[in-house]
Amino acid sequence: MKILVLGGAGYIGSHTVSELIDAGEQVVIVDNLETGHIEAVHEKAKFYKGDIRDREFVDSVFENEKIDGVIHFAANSLVGESMTNPLKYYDNNLNGTKVLLQSMVAHGVDKIVFSSTAATYGEPESIPILETDKTEPTNAYGETKLSMEKMMKWTGVAHGLKYVALRYFNACGAHVNGHIGEAHNPETHLIPLILQVPNGQREAISIFGDDYDTKDGTCVRDYIHVTDLAQAHILAMKYLAAGNESNVFNLGNGVGFTVKEVIETARKVTGHPIPAVVSPRRSGDPAKLIASSEKAKSVLGWKPQHDDLEEIIATAWNWHKNHPNGFAK
Ligand code: UDP
Numbered sequence: 001m002k003i004l005v006l007g008g009a010g011y012i013g014s015h016t017v018s019e020l021i022d023a024g025e026q027v028v029i030v031d032n033l034e035t036g037h038i039e040a041v042h043e044k045a046k047f048y049k050g051d052i053r054d055r056e057f058v059d060s061v062f063e064n065e066k067i068d069g070v071i072h073f074a075a076n077s078l079v080g081e082s083m084t085n086p087l088k089y090y091d092n093n094l095n096g097t098k099v100l101l102q103s104m105v106a107h108g109v110d111k112i113v114f115s116s117t118a119a120t121y122g123e124p125e126s127i128p129i130l131e132t133d134k135t136e137p138t139n140a141y142g143e144t145k146l147s148m149e150k151m152m153k154w155t156g157v158a159h160g161l162k163y164v165a166l167r168y169f170n171a172c173g174a175h176v177n178g179h180i181g182e183a184h185n186p187e188t189h190l191i192p193l194i195l196q197v198p199n200g201q202r203e204a205i206s207i208f209g210d211d212y213d214t215k216d217g218t219c220v221r222d223y224i225h226v227t228d229l230a231q232a233h234i235l236a237m238k239y240l241a242a243g244n245e246s247n248v249f250n251l252g253n254g255v256g257f258t259v260k261e262v263i264e265t266a267r268k269v270t271g272h273p274i275p276a277v278v279s280p281r282r283s284g285d286p287a288k289l290i291a292s293s294e295k296a297k298s299v300l301g302w303k304p305q306h307d308d309l310e311e312i313i314a315t316a317w318n319w320h321k322n323h324p325n326g327f328a329k
Pocket of ligand 1: 190193209220282
């Protein structure tokens with residue numbers, strides 16, 4: 001198949017491109033390189049630099065390439081920024097997806113796998129979280145991702161487009177080959193921030209609140225390796241190619257770790273004492289997020305391969321210690 005990967009120069013996008021190419025698929029990447037990195041563009045993929053809000057540009061890609069299916073990562077994804085600049089999120093995430101879907105409909109491309117998020121649920125009613133649980137996002141980022149899912153649903157009703165939305169929990173780790181990994185600027189995610197300490201870029205890691213109702217008072221999250229997420233996109237595209245109906249799947253390991261446990265595991269992996277300082281809670285952080293991924297396992301046949309936190313952090317450390325400034329030289 002020829003797959004168009006939007007946002008293929010970003011963190012999860014570049015890992016998915018790598019798995020697609022290893023699986024023998026043809027890949028076309030579109031990325032505006034606002035948060036993606038040219039160095040992360042796979043040498044075997046065809047690359048178009050451009051913005052999905054630009055209808056002429058998107059049309060030209062569909063006209064030049066005979067695309068069988070789209071995998072859509074091209075969006076802004078910082079919760080904090082979405083609260084201070086929500087209209088940026090409505091513009092890029094929603095307007096971008098609208099233009100993309102218009103162009104897909106016009107060019108008869110009817111399959112899309114979509115990068116969604118656990119942030120669509122908001123504060124969970126029960127743990128583990130099921131796909132049928134209520135969706136009440138507590139931030140603008142989650143709200144735009146949920147609206148993107150709904151835009152695909154109604155486009156499907158009207159025009160026959162089929163979609164799979166993959167709701168990720170905490171993406172982390174790096175490719176085992178050490179060539180690609182996480183590189184956000186600014187970095188806000190726990191594991192890369194922890195690893196800045198043994199890398200000599202930060203004195204200590206802040207623990208955002210230790211008075212939550214959890215086993216050690218710190219927040220619990222479900223950490224899932226980026227290559228396992230990447231594999232799920234391939235399975236989802238196969239699922240659509242086999243003629244199945246649109247669907248939504250959670251992707252997580254189904255195991256929760258506290259912030260303190262993650263720091264302790266990073267100490268073990270790096271051999272560094274990694275000092276930690278308790279600071280105030282970060283607003284909008286639910287105490288506990290753990291996925292039920294039973295549906296992805298039974299329907300898609302997904303099976304995470306890197307489900308050990310120590311191994312996940314070791315892949316991240318292998319990337320960060322050799323690329324302390326990400327892709328920058
Ligand atoms: N966290 C923390 N210190 C940091 C960054 C994050 O204690 O410097 C906590 C954060 O409050 C959350 C967990 O680590 O409970 C994971 O945060 P991250 O931003 O990585 O992912 P999120 O769960 O927000 O998607």
